[in-house]
Amino acid sequence: MLARVRSEKVMYVKAVEELEKSAQRIEGLIREFEARRKASASARTAPAGExxxxxxxxxxxxxxxxVVALFGRQKHPKxxxxxxxxxxxxxxxxxxVIRSVSDGVVAFADWMRGYGLLAIVDHGEGFFSLYAHASKLLVGVGDSVRGHQPIGEIGDTGLTGESTLYFELRQGGEALDPLAWLVRRR
Structure with missing residues (x-):
């Protein structure tokens, strides 16, 4: 029993390390997207989601x-x-269905280790939304999207072993708590 728990913990730690590497890759992509947007600012100030x-x-x-996992520092119960x-x-x-939270342009739509199928939408002014663990993406890079438009379907590619959507909001390289930005549910 103890050996099994130790083995599971080692696998969990490795998975977390992979996610951290993928998160660094996402941060690099967002910096790259933002640099490109700033470089072309003279042609167009921001995507449709300005x-x-x-x-x-x-x-x-x-x-x-x-919501089954919150933003911020979390302790694994096991x-x-x-x-x-x-x-x-x-x-x-x-x-x-996965829907874009606002108007924008798809900056990334592909598979990424630790995230499965992932879409990143550029909303302008340095704001990006990320949608991971999709079973199917309905958009491609360069597509303009409207708020509430379907962009994918949820799958079960995450660590939880169940069908979930992993959702992030970022402004530049800074992760924002999505619950502060989403309309309150009743």
Whole structure:
């Protein structure tokens, strides 16, 4: 029993390390997207989602379901280890629609280790939203999207072993607590 728990903990720690590497890759991608946007600012100031900052607390939810993991430092109940979450995890049925939280342009749409199928939407002014663990993406790089537009379907590619959407909001390289930006549910 103890050997099994130790083995599970080693696997968990390795998975967390992989996620941290992937998170660093995402941060690099966002810096690259932002640098490109700034370089082309003379041609166009921002994607269609310009003005996301004024929508704090009023963004639509990216999917239906229950939040099962919160933003920030979280302690794993079984392994007593901590992880810094840069987003939230929303449990929903396999195939449930994933929707863009606001207007923007798809900056990334592909598979990434630790995240599965991942879409990143550039909302302008340095704001990006990330949607991971999709079973299917309905958009491609360069596509313009509207708020509430379907962009994918939820899968079960995460560490939880269940169908979830991992969702992040970022401004530049800084992760923002999505719950502060999404409209309150009743």
């Amino acid at each position: 003005g996301l900052a004024r929508l704090k607390g009023r963004l639509g939810w990216p999917t239906e379901g229950d 392994f007593e280890t901590y992880v810094q979450r840069k987003g939230i995890e929303i449990r929903a049925g396999h195939g449930t």
